Each structure stands twice: as C-alpha cells, then as structure tokens.
Amino acid sequence: MRVTAKDVLRWIEPLIYGRHSRRACVALLLIVTAGLLGQAVQIRPDADFEKTIPLDHPYMQVFRQYQAEFGGANTVLISLQQDKGDIYNEQFLTALKQATEEVTFVHGIDRAHTSSIFTRNVRFIEVVDGGFAAGDVVPANYSPTPEMFGLVRSNVGKAGLVGNLVSRDQSGALIATEVVENDPLTGKKTDLVQVAHDLEDRVRGRYASQTKYLYRLKAAAPPFEANEVVAESFSAPGWLHSFKHYAASKTLPDESQIQRDFSGRELKVEQVKNPDYNPAIAVHIIGFTKVIGDVSDASLQVMMFFALTVIGTMLALWWYLGSLRLALLPLGCSLVAVIWEFGLLHLFGYGIDPFAIMVPFLVLAVSTSHGVQYVNTWADQVIGGQNGFDASLATFRRLFIPGSIALLTNVAGFLTISLVPIGSIRDMSANACLGMLAVIVTNKIMMPVWLSYLGVTNVDAFRSKRIARINAGDKYWRFLSGVTEKPVAITLITLSLIVLSVSWFVQDRRIIGDAQLGVPELRPDSVYNKDVADIASNYSIGADILKIIAEDDAGNCVQYRTLEQIDQFIWHMRNTEGVTSARGFTSATRQAYQGMSEMNPKFGVVPRNSNVLVLVNRGIATNTGLLNFDCSAMPLFFFTANHKAGTIEHVIDTAKRLNQSNAEDFYKTYPDSNPAYCAEKKALRDGLGQRHVQQDHLTAKLRADGVSEDAIAADKRIVDGFAAIETDKAKLADQTKACPVNFAIGTGNVGVMAATNEVVESKELPVILWVYAVIIVLVLTSYRSFAALLVICIPLFMVSIFANALMAVLGIGLKVATLPVVALAVGIGVDYGIYIYDLLQDKVLREGKPLREAYTETLRQTGKAVIFTGICLAGGVFAWLFSGLQFQRDMGLLLVFMFTANMLGAVLLSPAYCRFLLRRKS
Incomplete structure (x- = not known):
C-alpha cells in the first residue's frame, strides 16, 4: 500500500486543527515546555577526558591497560620561572616547595604521579666508597642555607634533571603531575574545571595576585565560630560569589576532622595583602585539564554571542516581516526548541560538553530557518484574504511535508556522526538529534497552533506594507530567475565545476589533527598558548x-x-x-x-x-x-x-x-x-x-x-x-x-592524539557518505525522481568539497571539533534545496508554467525566505570570528561559508540544473 503526502496530512491535521484537540495540544505543549525548562536549568558542564578519546582504538587499549601503573595522558605541567638568576636561592626554592605542596593536595590530582625536585620520587644515584648511594634531590632535612643550595645544585646534575624538571638555564623548575579520571574513594568523575580553577588560584594566583581574599562566617555554625576564616583564595570572588560553595575543614580536640560546605551567602569576604606575592616569579600552567578550564571560563562569552545572535535575528526578522509579533513567533519557537534540547539532554543523563557549544546555535539556526518559511507563507496567505486560522491551515498543508523531510534529514545526518567512536562526538550527535526532534515539535506543531490563533489587527495596512515589500523585490527576482536561461545555466554550471575541480585537488592538503602550535581550541595570543611557548623554550620536555x-x-x-x-x-x-x-x-x-x-x-x-x-x-x-x-x-x-x-x-x-x-x-x-x-x-x-x-x-x-x-x-x-x-x-x-x-x-x-587522528581520518568518509545516503533515500522516497535527487544533492556535494578546500587553505585541521561541523552543515544545507525544489517542481510539473516564470514565483514566495535565512544565519555566526576561543572562530568561519554557500547553491545552482533536468508534463 502506497502512503502519499495527502494520507500523512489527513492523519496529522485533525490532531492539530481539530476544535477540541487544538486546545489540548496547546495545554500539552505548555506543560511539556514547563517541565523541560525545569530540567534545562539543572544541566551542568560535562568535561570528561575519556570522552575525548577513542577508547576502542588499539593505542587506547594500551593506555587503559597501564593507566593505573604509569598514569594516564591527562598531564599537567606547572612551571615557576625566575626573571633573573638561578633557582638555588631561598626565595625561589621556598616558592617551589610551597607550590609543590599546593598542587599535591588539589582534589583530583594523582599524588603518586606528581614530581618536582621536592618530591620523594625524584632521586639521584651516585657511586660512593663501598658501592652505590641514592637519595632525594632535595634532602628531607632541607633548610635554606648556602651549603644546602650547593648540595641541591649538585644533586640536580647527578639526577640529570637539567632540561627536564629544571630549565636548561636553571632559572626555573617544573612540577609535573597527572589528573585522575575518577575519585579513588567515591568512584565519581573528577571535575576537571574545578581542578583547573584550583591550580590557577592556588599556584598562579598565589604569586601573581597582590590581594588575598579571606572568607569569614557571618554567623556561627558549630564547631565553626562566627567570623572564623573557613576558606581563602587569591582570585576575586566575582558576582557569582553568592551562588558558589566553599569547602571548609576543621580539626577537633579529639584529632578528628570535620568537613562542611558553606554557600557564598553565609560568608563575608575580606581583602588582605598577599604575603606570597612575588612579581619576580612567573607561573605557567599547561595541560588538557587547563584547556578545559579555560574553555569553560569562556562560556560566559559564548552566552553573550548566543544573546547577540538572538537579538540580531529578532531585529532582522522584524525588518523582514514588518511585524514585531510575527518576528517574535519563530524566534520564540526557536528558543523553546533550545530549552527542550537542554531539558531532554538532562533528562537522558547528559551534560554540556564545552566543545559542543555550537549545537544550541545550530538548533536555533535550523528552527529559525523553518520558522521564517512558515511565517512568510502564512503572511502571504493572509494578504490573499484568509483569516489567521485558514492561513495557518493552508501553510501547514503547503510546508509540513517538505519541512518534515528536511528536518528528518537533519536528524538522520546528525545521527550518522555517532559512527565516530569518540564519546564527545557521540554526545554531540545525541545533543543535535534531541535538538532536531525538539525543532520538529516546535516548528511543525507549536508554530502552526500559535499561528492559528494569531490575527492581524489592521489587515489592510498589513497587506499594503507586505505587497509593497513584495513588489520592491520583483525586479530582483525577475533578474535572478535568469539563472534558468540556458546560456546562464551553462555558465554557472561550468564555473562551479571548475571550482570543484580545483577544490578537489586542494582538499588533499587538508590536515588531519592539529595544524598549529599550542592548542587550537584557544587563540595563539591566549595566556595558555603563551605558557606553552614559555615552557617549550625553557625545557626539553x-x-x-x-x-x-x-x-x-x-x-x-x-x-x-x-x-x-x-x-x-x-x-x-x-x-x-x-x-x-x-x-x-x-x-x-x-x-x-x-x-x-x-x-x-x-x-x-x-x-x-x-x-x-x-x-x-x-x-x-x-x-x-x-x-x-x-x-x-x-x-x-x-x-x-x-x-x-x-x-x-x-x-x-x-x-x-x-x-x-x-x-x-x-x-x-x-x-x-x-x-x-x-x-x-x-x-x-x-x-x-x-x-x-x-x-x-x-x-x-x-x-x-x-x-x-x-x-x-x-x-x-x-x-x-x-x-x-x-x-x-x-x-x-x-x-x-x-x-x-x-x-x-x-x-x-x-x-x-595519534589514536584520535587515525579514527577521525578513517571515519570521515563513512560519516559523510551516510549523511548523503540518508538524504538520497529520503529525497527519492518523497519525490520519486532522480531529477529531484540531482538538483538537491549536487550543490550540497560541491559545498562539502569547497569546505574541505577552505580548511586546507586556512590551515584548519580536521579533528574532533571540526568533523561534526562539516557533517552537520550538510544536514542544514539540504533544507534550502528542498524548499526551493518542492515549490519549483510543483509550479512546473503540476501547474505547467514555464521554468523562468515558475522560478520567479518560487523566489517571490520561498526563495526570498531562503536568501534571508542564509544571510541571517551567516550573520549570526559571523560574530564568532571575534571569539576568544580559536576553535569557535574556526567553526564560525566554516559555518559562515557553508550557510552562505548552501544558500547560493540552492538559489543559483539548483534552478540552473533544473533547466536540464526538470521537464514540464505535456
């Protein structure tokens, strides 16, 4: 039995537009949104080292086999560097000893794999009368005397530490440590962000900050007394102080210890002079945990970019639609989709991966894209004389099938990136899929329902303003429809094939993995990458x-x-x-x-x-x-x-x-x-x-x-x-x-990194092929036409190759952070092609109009929304180019290109191919 689009509409339409079911639908949507909002506010960052590595790779089997004995790969290096002179003096060695002790007692640090010249696992061997003698580089009876400084210098040489734990010119020293994946007592995951903050505060802050902050109890909480100092830090508490928790411990008379957490609201902050402040000592900290901390610290900036995107989109929609109410509707539905995304993530036990910050933007972008199409078509129906309910029903019948096809293609495309056996990418896949499912509900159910209740107070004024806007663009649409003329179509296709040929060869220069010094997640001039450069220049490790x-x-x-x-x-x-x-x-x-x-x-x-x-x-x-x-x-x-x-x-x-x-x-x-x-x-x-x-x-x-x-x-x-x-x-x-x-x-x-690069390289082609396979199946199932397949997919394929070439030219490596961008952007780009082709083929094949005339009307109805959406989305992520996170800048650049290129491909190339592939029925 063949199921047609009319059958699908006949089943779903009464559920949304029935007299009683419409109210039930509104109530259900409000209840679910409220519930998921409660879940969304509970979501927390989820930075997990093991999620960033392919655990099934042979290298990682070795990694896990020997992790308990020799430590893992989550190494942190802390360098203390003196501005002049060597390290063999009281001031520097006291600071190094103190820093070593601070690092050792940071919660989450593996004490067994912490090394500096002050730790007992750093020793020397020498020959003495009667055999060998071994000892600690810094003796247990260390005291700051000239004789002891000379002995430490001698022991450093005997142990061969110059260039390793001591800088080559002996003006600085390292503390090398590792972060445990799980707390050995509780088995819970280590909070990498908190470890990074503790290291930053308790080591760098101790010597770089002139101020020390003491946290005193406002009221007694036995056995803690009022005004007692329960915590201290070297970094300002900031505006989030009231929402933070501070761990306090106290030794009781019976030698037992009690520990308790206090909220910032229970504490008052006192600023005192920092006795350890030493501008002559510079501290540098590097390692995966520190990267996670720095990326998480930039989350506030990411939220700012998200807010700017929302505000910019709202203003653009207001200008485009000519109505603030209409502009707020698709934007409101898009924000609800993001709320549903976060709520569903928390409901299914996921957190927010710092490297998945682009997914909420993509959910917002996809939802806005479909929302603009819906509101644009609804407005056209209203100026045609229909009321809000009838306009919503007509719009639903016009866009539900092509919109659902596009969104299902998005879901399937996002699902395919889970083929990459890396936890963070699979979490990103789940994140994007849940977001797309939310978009399906908010755009295909919530949007139609709200539009069915929406009316226009002054229809004549709205109609005249809308018609004026449509007429103002007619000359552009007639000009742009010239791409369907044979000479222009041949020229466009030829030029695109030339660019494709060049890109095909250029993409071979693309790098699998990192393409720069330091870490590509952060900008080259970031504090972290400067720390990397300093340690690299002073040490052989x-x-x-x-x-x-x-x-x-x-x-x-x-x-x-x-x-x-x-x-x-x-x-x-x-x-x-x-x-x-x-x-x-x-x-x-x-x-x-x-x-x-x-x-x-x-x-x-x-x-x-x-x-x-x-x-x-x-x-x-x-x-x-x-x-x-x-x-x-x-x-x-x-x-x-x-x-x-x-x-x-x-x-x-x-x-x-x-x-x-x-x-x-x-x-x-x-x-x-x-x-x-x-x-x-x-x-x-x-x-x-x-x-x-x-x-x-x-x-x-x-x-x-x-x-x-x-x-x-x-x-x-x-x-x-x-x-x-x-x-x-x-x-x-x-x-x-x-x-x-x-x-x-x-x-x-x-x-x-070697294992990750090999996995990314081996899985890139299968992921992209599966994305296209899903698109092919859905397009063929929906339109039963090879012409439709070629018109929609050829521009998509070209843009994928162009993006690969762009990565090669700009030196953006293909890695965990960028592989999903390429796959996800393909899923988004298919929306444009489906909306353009669906209306164009309808006018050519069903209504029998000439191709150029049909495309002029397609541009007037749907194409203008595609162009607006492409420009709007590209403009929204353009702000990412000014981010402090390098990987966000790279993703922003790729997305700006792919949003724009996919829009141009749908508007210019698809109709050009239609000239040769789409034929009117006699």
Missing part, C-alpha cells in the same frame, strides 16, 4: 609526550638482551625528527653505570653482565615511573616538539617501523622463537591487562553506586574476575621461550 611501553617477561630488566633492544629503540627515536628528548629505564642504567666508573664516558653504556645489571639497577625503584613492580613493563618517554598532525604521524610511523624491524632482527638472532608463538604470548599478556582494566572499572562503578568495600570484595563478578586473572597469570608463566620486546604505542597525550 613539555606537555606533548608519547609514552611507549616496552613489554617483556617479568624480571627481564636485568637481562642485557632486553635492555639492549630498549636502548636501541630509544636511540633511534631520540634521533627522529620531531622528538626533542627521550628517556627510559636504560637511561637511568647508563647513568648509574657511568657513575660507578668514575664518570668515564666509555662506560655510559648498558653493561652486558647480568650481575652488574643487578647491582646497577637495584637503585631504580618503581616510584620513579620507569618500571612496574615485576619489571614486565617499562615506559619510554618521548617528548615531541609539538603536537601538529605531521609531527605525530611521523613519530608514530617511526615507532611502528622500529618495533617491526626489532622483531625481525630478534627472530634472526634467536631462531628458537617464532612470530606465531610470540603473537600468542602477546595476546595472552594483552588479555590479562584488559582483565585488570575491567576489574578496575567495575570496582570504580560499584564505589560510585555507594557499594561498601566489603560488598565489593564479595561481589561474584569481582571474585570471578580475580580468579580468571590468576588463571591467565599461570598460563603466561608457562610461556618460557624468549620473544622480542614489544614496544606498545599508546599513552601520553601524543598517543591519544
């Missing part, structure tokens, strides 16, 4: 680090065969273009052996004798981060010059090639081993690692659900998991043949 795990049998860190492979791998990687420095277990072995030999350069090698290796390596503890507890895994650290896509690709390709060549050389040297045996052994090792990961995640989930530790230990899944781990361990212990060291790529932020 930075936030851009690739950790490669050298995997072998347990205890093999005293086997020359193993260490020689690792040492060779480090040497080759150190000499790879893009790698600034490298270190690993054998770096410490070489240093210790050379020290054992009175620093003779000839002994700066890995000793071959296993007994010597036992002696040399016994001082290298697991807390150095250079090996795990049984020495079956040793991380190798490679610091890269930057995280540009080209650098990452070259370094990763080199690592893969070296791992393969190492295995080939090993099998030639040790014929007893073979690739099949070693592949089976590696699979067993990887499986064991993944079992540990599953156990850790299950334990964290149970903790987050409030399950007690005893209940967790007794949980059958936990018990069975540990039994399986023991079984796998026994199987692995039986694998006694030697195998080559496996250099597993995977952790560090460079490993994460």
Whole structure:
C-alpha cells in the first residue's frame, strides 16, 4: 500500500486543527515546555577526558591497560620561572616547595604521579666508597642555607634533571603531575574545571595576585565560630560569589576532622595583602585539564554571542516581516526548541560538553530557518484574504511535508556522526538529534497552533506594507530567475565545476589533527598558548609526550638482551625528527653505570653482565615511573616538539617501523622463537591487562553506586574476575621461550592524539557518505525522481568539497571539533534545496508554467525566505570570528561559508540544473 503526502496530512491535521484537540495540544505543549525548562536549568558542564578519546582504538587499549601503573595522558605541567638568576636561592626554592605542596593536595590530582625536585620520587644515584648511594634531590632535612643550595645544585646534575624538571638555564623548575579520571574513594568523575580553577588560584594566583581574599562566617555554625576564616583564595570572588560553595575543614580536640560546605551567602569576604606575592616569579600552567578550564571560563562569552545572535535575528526578522509579533513567533519557537534540547539532554543523563557549544546555535539556526518559511507563507496567505486560522491551515498543508523531510534529514545526518567512536562526538550527535526532534515539535506543531490563533489587527495596512515589500523585490527576482536561461545555466554550471575541480585537488592538503602550535581550541595570543611557548623554550620536555611501553617477561630488566633492544629503540627515536628528548629505564642504567666508573664516558653504556645489571639497577625503584613492580613493563618517554598532525604521524610511523624491524632482527638472532608463538604470548599478556582494566572499572562503578568495600570484595563478578586473572597469570608463566620486546604505542597525550587522528581520518568518509545516503533515500522516497535527487544533492556535494578546500587553505585541521561541523552543515544545507525544489517542481510539473516564470514565483514566495535565512544565519555566526576561543572562530568561519554557500547553491545552482533536468508534463 502506497502512503502519499495527502494520507500523512489527513492523519496529522485533525490532531492539530481539530476544535477540541487544538486546545489540548496547546495545554500539552505548555506543560511539556514547563517541565523541560525545569530540567534545562539543572544541566551542568560535562568535561570528561575519556570522552575525548577513542577508547576502542588499539593505542587506547594500551593506555587503559597501564593507566593505573604509569598514569594516564591527562598531564599537567606547572612551571615557576625566575626573571633573573638561578633557582638555588631561598626565595625561589621556598616558592617551589610551597607550590609543590599546593598542587599535591588539589582534589583530583594523582599524588603518586606528581614530581618536582621536592618530591620523594625524584632521586639521584651516585657511586660512593663501598658501592652505590641514592637519595632525594632535595634532602628531607632541607633548610635554606648556602651549603644546602650547593648540595641541591649538585644533586640536580647527578639526577640529570637539567632540561627536564629544571630549565636548561636553571632559572626555573617544573612540577609535573597527572589528573585522575575518577575519585579513588567515591568512584565519581573528577571535575576537571574545578581542578583547573584550583591550580590557577592556588599556584598562579598565589604569586601573581597582590590581594588575598579571606572568607569569614557571618554567623556561627558549630564547631565553626562566627567570623572564623573557613576558606581563602587569591582570585576575586566575582558576582557569582553568592551562588558558589566553599569547602571548609576543621580539626577537633579529639584529632578528628570535620568537613562542611558553606554557600557564598553565609560568608563575608575580606581583602588582605598577599604575603606570597612575588612579581619576580612567573607561573605557567599547561595541560588538557587547563584547556578545559579555560574553555569553560569562556562560556560566559559564548552566552553573550548566543544573546547577540538572538537579538540580531529578532531585529532582522522584524525588518523582514514588518511585524514585531510575527518576528517574535519563530524566534520564540526557536528558543523553546533550545530549552527542550537542554531539558531532554538532562533528562537522558547528559551534560554540556564545552566543545559542543555550537549545537544550541545550530538548533536555533535550523528552527529559525523553518520558522521564517512558515511565517512568510502564512503572511502571504493572509494578504490573499484568509483569516489567521485558514492561513495557518493552508501553510501547514503547503510546508509540513517538505519541512518534515528536511528536518528528518537533519536528524538522520546528525545521527550518522555517532559512527565516530569518540564519546564527545557521540554526545554531540545525541545533543543535535534531541535538538532536531525538539525543532520538529516546535516548528511543525507549536508554530502552526500559535499561528492559528494569531490575527492581524489592521489587515489592510498589513497587506499594503507586505505587497509593497513584495513588489520592491520583483525586479530582483525577475533578474535572478535568469539563472534558468540556458546560456546562464551553462555558465554557472561550468564555473562551479571548475571550482570543484580545483577544490578537489586542494582538499588533499587538508590536515588531519592539529595544524598549529599550542592548542587550537584557544587563540595563539591566549595566556595558555603563551605558557606553552614559555615552557617549550625553557625545557626539553613539555606537555606533548608519547609514552611507549616496552613489554617483556617479568624480571627481564636485568637481562642485557632486553635492555639492549630498549636502548636501541630509544636511540633511534631520540634521533627522529620531531622528538626533542627521550628517556627510559636504560637511561637511568647508563647513568648509574657511568657513575660507578668514575664518570668515564666509555662506560655510559648498558653493561652486558647480568650481575652488574643487578647491582646497577637495584637503585631504580618503581616510584620513579620507569618500571612496574615485576619489571614486565617499562615506559619510554618521548617528548615531541609539538603536537601538529605531521609531527605525530611521523613519530608514530617511526615507532611502528622500529618495533617491526626489532622483531625481525630478534627472530634472526634467536631462531628458537617464532612470530606465531610470540603473537600468542602477546595476546595472552594483552588479555590479562584488559582483565585488570575491567576489574578496575567495575570496582570504580560499584564505589560510585555507594557499594561498601566489603560488598565489593564479595561481589561474584569481582571474585570471578580475580580468579580468571590468576588463571591467565599461570598460563603466561608457562610461556618460557624468549620473544622480542614489544614496544606498545599508546599513552601520553601524543598517543591519544595519534589514536584520535587515525579514527577521525578513517571515519570521515563513512560519516559523510551516510549523511548523503540518508538524504538520497529520503529525497527519492518523497519525490520519486532522480531529477529531484540531482538538483538537491549536487550543490550540497560541491559545498562539502569547497569546505574541505577552505580548511586546507586556512590551515584548519580536521579533528574532533571540526568533523561534526562539516557533517552537520550538510544536514542544514539540504533544507534550502528542498524548499526551493518542492515549490519549483510543483509550479512546473503540476501547474505547467514555464521554468523562468515558475522560478520567479518560487523566489517571490520561498526563495526570498531562503536568501534571508542564509544571510541571517551567516550573520549570526559571523560574530564568532571575534571569539576568544580559536576553535569557535574556526567553526564560525566554516559555518559562515557553508550557510552562505548552501544558500547560493540552492538559489543559483539548483534552478540552473533544473533547466536540464526538470521537464514540464505535456
């Protein structure tokens, strides 16, 4: 049975326009909107590091396998830099010690992976009478004396920290730390924004702010007394102070501690002079968590841009429609759609990802686009003599089908980006789909209902003003309809094909990943990117680090065969273009052996004798981060010059090639081993690692659900998991043949970026193809015409290629933030083509009018709304070009281009193709 458009209208129309159902519809819409508004106001930012990475990628399997032992990729570096002189003085070392302690006790920081010259995991090894001596770089009995400063300087040299934790000119020092993904006690996600704010306030603010802010209780709250200081900060509380909460703790006489949160309304703020203010020390902070904090801090600016877009759209609609009431209607429905979007997001357990800030703009844009079409057609019906109800009904019958097709195409297009296996992109997909579902309701139900109640007080004045506007544009529409004439159509199509050919070749220069130094999310002149430049210029390490795990049998860190492979791998990687420095277990072995030999350069090698290796390596503890507890895994650290896509690709390709060549050389040297045996052994090792990961995640989930530790230990899944781990361990212990060291790529932020870039590159084409596949199916289903398919889709395809070429020319990399823009903008662009083609083919095929005449009338009725909407939407996102967020500027530039290009494609190219594809029925 064939279902036609008339059948659909016959089913839906009574639900909206029936005498009783219309009132019920209004009541239901008001109730749902009120309920979703209550949900929307509860939505919160949702910044999650794991959502930005493809967890199923092989690199990320390695990342998760060793995250507990060697930390993750969410590294933060804090640099304290003196303006002159070296660090070996009381003022600087006191500040560094204080900053290290502050960082260590920030909630969410992994204390086990925090390092500075003041932490116990930073040590040196030296040869003394009777053997080796190891010690902390800064002794436990540190006191600010000239003799101690000299000792610290000597220990820094012995530990090889110059260029690493101490700047190359020794005028500054680093604190390197990592942020935990989940609170180990509660299992809840770490609030990355709060961690960033704490680091900014408690480290940079301590030395950069002349003022200290004390928060005193207004009234007693036992055991806290009135006027007692319960919190302090170095940054101004701001206008949101009353809405903030401050954590306070107090030690009771029985040595127990009590903790309590106070709202800003319970506290008064006192400003005092900051005793730690030191303009001679500059603080620089970099890392993913700090990026998230800076992006979130710019959210107020994003809201300002949103408000400007709303106001600008309202003024443009007022001018275009000639009525404030009509202008407020599509805008009001669009804002309701955004409210529904946020409400549905919270209802389904989502938050707002800082990198998904464009989605509410797109929802507003799509809703406004359809709203303008609806109100424009309604107004034309009114000036034709119909009342508000009849005009709304006629408009509904005219636009419901093509509008619904366009919106369903949007939903399907947005749904396809969920093919990318990255949490933040899938959340963005869900966000956009929920927004589009809201638009369907607000534009296809709410808008018609409200228009059916809307009347025009002075019909004659409205009609004369409207007709004057229509007539004023007639000469432009008649001129523009010339694109349907054969010579003009041929010229336009030829020019577009020439541009397409050039763009097709230019798009190959587009970069997958980041295309600039620093982070592309923030502007080059931002504080963060200046911090990146400062750390890069003073240290041989930075936030851009690739950790490669050298995997072998347990205890093999005293086997020359193993260490020689690792040492060779480090040497080759150190000499790879893009790698600034490298270190690993054998770096410490070489240093210790050379020290054992009175620093003779000839002994700066890995000793071959296993007994010597036992002696040399016994001082290298697991807390150095250079090996795990049984020495079956040793991380190798490679610091890269930057995280540009080209650098990452070259370094990763080199690592893969070296791992393969190492295995080939090993099998030639040790014929007893073979690739099949070693592949089976590696699979067993990887499986064991993944079992540990599953156990850790299950334990964290149970903790987050409030399950007690005893209940967790007794949980059958936990018990069975540990039994399986023991079984796998026994199987692995039986694998006694030697195998080559496996250099597993995977952790560090460079490993994460490499995995992300590979996933984005591999999924881009499927995503775009699925978007077009959905469009093709819906267009063919609706119009049953290949002519319709070509007229609507050819301009869309061209704009996609033009956008790729634009990204290549402007150096905008294809990555997590930009891939959805390309896919989503295609979904929006199809609206223009459908509205133009639907009316044009109706006038040509059904009414039998000549093409140029039909297109003149199409422009007069629908085309003008398409042009207005395209210009209005492009103008709305044009303000993004002035944003403090670089990725918002990039997205704004792409959207301005795609909104404008899609509008021009629908208005100019589609009718040009109609000249050759659309034929009147005889």
